[in-house]
Amino acid sequence: MIIEKIAESNFNDSVFDSKVFGKNFSDHMLIAHYKDGKWDEPKIMPYGPISVTPAAMSFHYGQTIFEGMKAYKNEDEEVFIFRPEKNFERFNKSAVRLNMPEVPAEIFLDGVKAIVDLDRQWVPKDYGTSLYLRPVMFATEEAVSARSSNEYIFCILLAFAPSYYEKPLSVKIADFYSRAAQGGVGSAKCGGNYAASFFPTSEAQKDGYDQVIWTDSIEHKFIEEAGTMNVMVRIGNKLLTAPTSERILNGVTRDSVLALAKDSGIDVEIRPISVEEMYEAYKSGELKEVFGCGTAVVVSTYNAIGFGDERAELAPLSDEESFATQLKKKLKDIQYGIAEDPYGWRVKIEETVNA
Incomplete structure (x- = not known):
């Protein structure tokens, strides 16, 4: 791996005062090119613009995929990443679905570790903040021809991540628009999934x-995801979530929260959840919590659910009563190196590049 260090770091402590997610980028980025059926040697270089033609096929045919990961730092200045092999596995599943080349582990996983090591000063120590890692791949062949590209760029960017949501959110259940269809690309982390969600979200915001x-x-009868997150529903003392499928992203945070819930003695069911079941549980007082989970937000609670024209307000729970609060703390304590990690999820970034 080629490493070209920045001449003078752009880092200063004021970066950690920002409340804006994903806008303050670190000093370096990783770039690897795919051409003639093979990947070239990856290069870590100073972060900045890259040159692409307006005929790059990703602009026209949507071959672009990405992942979301985070790096954490504890009080002893140790830096960790969380379950990177799961992101690597999902990234390549997305690549296969969009007929893009898979990225080797020595580029993806070794690249993530090397660039986080190099830019470790950008990893904040404050609990709840982190350094967000964005591996991304997009088609770059110069052609306006409706087919798969023969050339790609794989890149890893890093940006400061403050706490994503400071307060509970309200969500409206979709009864017309859809995020994904069976046989589509709902389980892939591709740009089109997100672009198609923006308009329905803006309508809900109105x-x-x-x-x-x-x-x-098909029928808008069963819940699938919440915003850009997996969704979990607590009815009584049972935690429910929809099974992953071609329509639902297999979230790393989702998988981790489910493992923690089961090991905490919470009754967990992975099965289809109907809108009607949720509504009936609300009317009977059994709908205790609804929350989303994902890398950016970790766990985000909802205080209101829109069932058609009816806005269902959920009574707030104490930290001791809330599954969401308890599971979020358990997960974050592992991520930040505060609690023991019996699962082997936490990966320490050894200091080698700057040694």
Whole structure:
């Protein structure tokens, strides 16, 4: 791996005062090119613009995928990343689905570790903040021809991540628009999934909600995801979540929260959840919590659910009562190196580049 260090770091402590997610980029980025059926040697270089033609095929045919990861630092200045092999595995599944080349582990995983090591001063120590890692791949062949590209760039960017949401959100259950359809690309982390969600979300915001809970694309009877997150529903003392499928992203945070919930003695069911079941639970007082989980937000609680024209307000729970609060703390304590990690999820970044 080629490493070209920046002449003078752009880092200063004021970066950590920002409340804006994903805008303050670190000193370096990793770039690797795919051409003639093979990847070239990856290069870590100073972060900055790259040159691409307006005929780059990603602009026209949407071959672009990405991942979301985080790096954490504890009080002893140790830096960790969380379950990187899961992101690597999902990234390549997305690549296969969009007919893009898979990225080797020595580029993806070794690249993540090397660039985080190099820019470790950008990893904050404050609990709840982190350095966000964005591996991304996009088609770069110069052609306006409706086919798969023969050339790609793989890149890793790093940006400061403050706490994503400071307060509970309100969500409206979708009854017309869909995030994904069976046989589509809902389980891939590709740009088109997100672009298609923005308009329905803006419509929900006009109705006074923050986000959308997506439902199945055929009958809109079953909940699937919430905004850009997996969604979990607590009815009584049972935690429910929809099974992953071609329509639902297999979230790393989702998988981790489910493992923690089961090991905490919480009754967990992975099965389809109907809108009607949620509504009936709300009317009977059994709908205790609804929350989203994902890398950026970790766990985000909802205080109101829109069932058609009815806004269902959920009573707030104490930290001791809330599954969401308890599971979020357990997960973050592992990520930040505060608690023991019996799962082997936490990966320490050894200091080698700057040694």
